[in-house]
Amino acid sequence: MDNGALTGDATIAAHQTTENDGGGNRGDHQFSDQDATSLISPGHQVAPKKKKRSRGKKSTALRGETALPRNRGTGFEEYFADPPMTPDEAAEEKLEIYADCLPFEERIQSCIRRFRARRRLQGDQVLYFDEYLFLGGIDTRGNAFSGLDTSDLKDLTPAQRREATVSDTVNGACGGDNRFYNGDDEHWSIDFSGVAAGLFSTSLGPLTGFEPERTECFISLVENFLRYVLLHEVCPEYKDDVESALQICGQARQEWPAVNRLMGGLPGCFNLAATELFSSVAASDWSFQSFSRPADFDPKTVFLAVCALSNEAFTLDHFVQGRVEEVEKQCHTLEVVRVERPSPSVLDKFAALRIEGIDCKIEPVGKVFFKQAMIEDDWETPNTPISSQGTTNTWVYLEDSLLANVLTGMKMDMTIVELNTGIRFIKTIQRIVPSFYTFLPQQMMRHYKPPRDDDRPAPSVDNPGAEERPFAE
Secondary structure, X not given: OHHHHHHHHHHHHHHHHHHHHHHOOOOOOOOOHHHXXXXXXXXXXXXXXXXXXXXXXXXXXXXXXXXXXXXXOOOOOOOOOOOOOOHHHHHHHHHHHOOOOOOHHXXXXXXXXXXXXXXXXXXXXXXXXXXXXXXXXXXXXXXXXXXXXXXXXXXXOHHHHHHHHOOOEOOOOOOOOOOOOOOOOOOOOOOHHHHHHHHHHHOHHHHHOOOHHHHHHHHHHHHHHHHHHHHOOOOHHHHHHHHHHHHHHHHHHHHHHHHHHHHHHOOHHHHHHHHHHHOOOOOOXXXXXXXXXXXXXXXXXXXXXXXXXXXXXXXXHHHHOOOXXXXXXXXXXXXXXXXXXXXXXXXHHHHHOOOOOOOOOOOOEEEEEEEEOOOOOOOOOXXXXXXXXXXXXXXXXXXXXXXXXXXXXXXXXXXXXEEOOOOEEEEEEEEEEOOOOOOOHHHHHOOOOOOOOOOOOOOOOOXXXXXXXXXXX
C-alpha cells in the first residue's frame, strides 16, 4: 500500500502540475523547483532557467526631441526625410536659434552643430564635411581646454550629447584665428556657391580618387547640408546663393566624369597623327599616358583622310608638294566656347570611307572653339597670349567620341602646334578642369602658421651663426 500510495500521489501531483503549466493560474497548490525535481527519475536533470537580459532600449523621446529613430539610418539615405518638428520646436528655431535679429555667424554655427547632431557622419563623411567647413573659413579643430567630463554628459540624450561635444567655431566681429572667417567684410564674403565650387574643384579628386561611390558620397553630403540650411530657414537672405550651390553639386556630378573620360581618350588619332608627322615626339613631352595607340595605326593615312573629308584642300595641296610644316608651338590656357559636332553628311562620308590595305577605322571629327582663359592656383603662372587673328577663332579637330565629353566652359592647359596651312592640333595637355572651377585662397592657409616674436638676433657678417647659437647651448 505504501508503494501504491506513493504512485497515486505522484500521479496526482504530475496531473496538477500539468494543469498548472497549461492553464497558467488553475489550481491552488503551487509547486517549487524542488518538488518538480523530486518527480523525475534520478537519471535526468533539469537545466536552470536563465533570466533574459534587458537590452536597455530607449524610446525616441528619451533619446532627444528631434533625435533620429534607430531604424531610420544615418540621415543620408536616398529617401530620408527629417522627422516632423513639434510647434514648440519650430517656434524655438524661428524665434531663438535662427532669429533674423541674430548675426549670420551665430546662426550658421548653430546650424552646423545641430546638423552634426541630427546626422550620423560615418567614416570618410567626417573628413569630407571638415574639408567643406575649412574651405568655408570655419574652424573645426577641437579645443583641448573645452572638453566636458563624462559625468556632465550622462544626463543628456545622445542627440544633446552630440550637439554639446561638437567643436565647429564660426568667428565674428573680426576675432579668432587669421586662417578662418572673422566677419571682416573687406577680406571675406559669404558665398555658398563659391565654397561649393572651390571644394569640388580642388578637393574632390584628392579625397575620393574619383571613385564613383566615394564621389557620390562627397557630393551627397554637401547637398544634404545645403538642403538642411534651406529647410530650417537658417539664412533666408542667402537663399538664392544656397540654391546656386546646389546647382554646383549637380554640375560636379555631371562634369567630372566627362572630364575624366575626355582625359583618358585624348589626344585622338588625328592629333596623334599630326604630332608624329610635323612635330617632335619625346617621351618626356607626351602627356597622354592612358591613350592606346592602334595596332595598325598609319599617321599619314589618318591625317590625309581627315583633311580630305573635312574640306582641307589647301592643306592637301601643300602636303603633296611637301610644304606643310610647323610654324608655331605654344602652351595656352583656353576655355571652350563652342563645340561643333560633325554633320550627318560628314558622318556618312566617314562611314563610307574604305582605304585599300588599311583596316583601321577612321573616326569622324568635329571642331572645338576656344578663347583665352586662366586657371588659378597657388602657383604664379604667366599666361601666354595667342598670336593669331583672334582668340575666338582658335579651334582644333577632335574625334566625335571625344566631343561628346567636351562641355562649354571647360578650361584646358595644353600645348598647341600651328601648321603653315592654318590647321592647329593638340600636342600635349597638362590638365582639364570643369566649367565651375574655382580656386579659393583659403587653400593656401591650410599649413599657415602665424608669425611670432623672436628675441634671437638675426645672422650678420660678424655673427653668421647667431640664429643657431641658442639651440647649440
